[in-house]
Structure formats: structure tokens, C-alpha cells
Amino acid sequence: MRQIFSTVFNCVTIFAVLLAILLSFSVRADDIVVGVTALTVQSPERTAPLNVMVWYPARGGGETTSVGQNAVFEGTVAQKNAVVASGRFPTVLLSHGGMRSAPNQSAWLASHLVKNGFIVVDVKAPPLGYDDAPQANAELWKRPADISATLTALENSPEWTRHIDHQKIGAVGFFLGGTSVLSLVGANIEAERFVSSCDEINMGMDCVWFEKFDVDLRKIDLTDLQKIQRDKRIQGTVLVDPELTESFSDQSLSSVNIPVSIINLGTAETIPKALNASSLVKNIPRSDYSIIESASRYSAFNVCKPKGAYILKEEGAGDEICVSDVKVGREKIHNQMANLIIQALNLYLQN
Numbered sequence: 001m002r003q004i005f006s007t008v009f010n011c012v013t014i015f016a017v018l019l020a021i022l023l024s025f026s027v028r029a030d031d032i033v034v035g036v037t038a039l040t041v042q043s044p045e046r047t048a049p050l051n052v053m054v055w056y057p058a059r060g061g062g063e064t065t066s067v068g069q070n071a072v073f074e075g076t077v078a079q080k081n082a083v084v085a086s087g088r089f090p091t092v093l094l095s096h097g098g099m100r101s102a103p104n105q106s107a108w109l110a111s112h113l114v115k116n117g118f119i120v121v122d123v124k125a126p127p128l129g130y131d132d133a134p135q136a137n138a139e140l141w142k143r144p145a146d147i148s149a150t151l152t153a154l155e156n157s158p159e160w161t162r163h164i165d166h167q168k169i170g171a172v173g174f175f176l177g178g179t180s181v182l183s184l185v186g187a188n189i190e191a192e193r194f195v196s197s198c199d200e201i202n203m204g205m206d207c208v209w210f211e212k213f214d215v216d217l218r219k220i221d222l223t224d225l226q227k228i229q230r231d232k233r234i235q236g237t238v239l240v241d242p243e244l245t246e247s248f249s250d251q252s253l254s255s256v257n258i259p260v261s262i263i264n265l266g267t268a269e270t271i272p273k274a275l276n277a278s279s280l281v282k283n284i285p286r287s288d289y290s291i292i293e294s295a296s297r298y299s300a301f302n303v304c305k306p307k308g309a310y311i312l313k314e315e316g317a318g319d320e321i322c323v324s325d326v327k328v329g330r331e332k333i334h335n336q337m338a339n340l341i342i343q344a345l346n347l348y349l350q351n
């Protein structure tokens with residue numbers, strides 16, 4: 001009888017301990033503080049340092065800030081310069097935007113990722129002005145170099161190297177950021193395919209811009225495309241509406257040996273030709289493809305303020321970036337997109 005009682009008591013005790021542990025983890029997950037800090041990194045392709053935002057699980061402290069907030073867009077709340085939580089975390093290199101994208105449009109996703117236990121390194125390319133079309137195509141090799149240089153800088157940083165799980169490095173790219181990430185995992189842009197990307201004006205996101213400034217892709221120097229080197233530290237990637245997918249050589253795509261998740265925003269009818277990435281799965285061995293039909297390419301940007309569309313129209317810009325998700329709600333689409341990205345990263349980085 002005493003033995004039975006002892007066994008039952010031990011089982012109850014073990015169950016109580018396990019329950020306490022589970023509850024403890026649950027509380028910590030719910031109470032994760034999103035920390036953010038700004039760094040400067042020198043990239044070999046740039047004359048000026050890069051501005052990099054590092055988002056991370058934090059213990060608290062810091063100053064409450066709203067990243068990305070302006071007259072048009074809502075910001076993402078975080079704790080500036082908060083104390084980094086103890087431990088090592090899987091790390092995601094994040095590159096968002098096209099040739100002339102506004103800064104901090106990936107803040108919403110960075111916050112989602114941190115709340116799920118990732119460090120996020122948001123690599124921002126220097127802004128290009130409207131008159132910079134003749135120099136813009138150099139971004140094809142400069143941005144991949146920026147991403148690799150940023151990871152190296154963090155790995156060499158005494159402050160950050162002890163928090164990065166060096167065996168769990170992922171990358172997420174939107175638009176030209178997706179092109180850059182794909183280049184870093186072994187895919188090569190074929191010069192002849194690229195120069196023909198504007199033969200049809202709607203096959204490239206920047207063809208109208210190039211035409212406005214008489215940029216002839218057949219006359220630009222693309223020698224530096226050969227500089228792009230695969231970064232073997234990256235173990236899994238997610239591409240959202242990547243640009244120039246038809247410019248990659250089939251052979252190089254077939255050599256990509258890490259998992260790649262491809263997401264298009266919209267339906268087969270509404271996804272622009274320049275962003276339709278469905279053909280990638282034919283050539284990348286370990287890839288999958290999904291679409292979010294209720295979304296559009298503008299869903300990748302921050303939530304707009306109530307007067308955002310009005311302000312854009314007053315400034316002579318199109319208001320599509322703010323009105324495209326009115327029926328569904330951009331925040332709802334963000335949640336759906338973030339869930340797909342997090343599921344893929346957890347699988348690829350074996351969390």
C-alpha cells in the first residue's frame with residue numbers, strides 16, 4: 001500500500017513539475033519583449049556604411065519607440081536598446097523592398113519573428129532617388145554583398161555572436177530582397193536574360209523608370225554580376241514576390257541545395273508578371289510554392305493610417321498601397337503571411 005501511495009505521489013509530483021515548466025514557458029512566450037537597436041555595417045560594395053536594424057527577444061528596459069511610423073504608415077512598437085534576452089536564437093537575415101523602397105517596411109514582420117524566438121537582422125540598402133535610374137542596376141550585386149557583410153559583422157561582434165545560433169541562419173526577402181537572397185543561395189542571374197527583361201515593359205518592376213531615363217539594359221556593364229558568391233551560412237530561405245525570377249539560369253536554380261519557400265501575393269490573375277514566381281519550383285529541387293489570394297503586392301508594406309491614402313493622392317502618388325487591403329484588412333494578411341514564413345523557418349532551421 002505504501003509503495004502504491006509513493007508511486008502515485010511521485011507521478012503527481014512529476015506532473016506538477018512538468019505543468020509548472022509548461023506554464024513557465026507559456027508565460028515567457030506571451031511576455032516576450034521586442035527589442036530593437038540600430039547598427040552601422042561596412043559593406044565592401046558601398047562607400048558609406050549600411051544602416052542595419054537588429055530586432056531581438058529582450059528582457060526589458062529600453063525606450064518605447066514606434067519603428068516605421070510616418071504620416072502615411074502606422075509604426076511597429078518595440079523597445080529601443082533593450083537588454084538582449086539570455087541564450088542563443090535562430091537568426092533571420094531580412095531584406096525588403098525594390099530599387100526605391102521606403103525604409104522600415106519590414107518592421108511588422110520583424111516583430112512577428114521576434115515574438116516567435118528569432119533574432120532578425122534587417123539589412124537596409126541606401127535609398128535611391130528618382131534620378132538614380134542609371135546606377136540602379138548595380139543593386140543586383142551590391143545588395144547580396146550587403147547581406148553577407150552584415151552577417152559577418154554580427155558574427156564578429158562580441159555582443160551579438162553569443163546570441164546568434166550560428167547553426168540556424170535563415171533569410172527572408174521581399175521583391176528585390178528576394179532576388180538578392182536567391183542569389184546568395186546559389187542562383188545566378190544570366191546577363192542575357194536580364195537585359196531582355198524589359199523587352200516587354202511589364203516584365204520588370206522598373207522598366208518604366210528605366211525607359212524614362214533612357215537606361216538601355218543592353219548597354220550597361222553587368223560584369224560585376226560575377227562577384228556574387230553563395231553564402232553557405234544560410235540554411236533556409238523564404239521569398240515573397242521576388243523580382244526577376246525569369247532572369248536566373250535554370251542550371252543554377254537546380255543547383256540550389258537548401259530549402260526555399262516561395263510566396264506570391266494575389267491570385268493567378270492579379271499577380272504582376274514581374275513578380276510571378278511560380279516557375280521557380282520547377283527548377284529548385286527543395287522548394288514549395290504558395291499564394292495568399294486575398295493579398296496584393298502592397299500587402300507586404302506597413303498598415304496605413306486612416307488618412308494615408310488621402311495624403312498619397314494629395315502628393316500625386318497612387319493610393320493603391322493603402323486601399324488594396326481595405327476589405328480584408330492588412331493586419332489580417334500580415335498575420336497569415338507571418339504564419340507561413342514562421343512555419344517554413346521553423347521547419348528549415350529545425351526549431
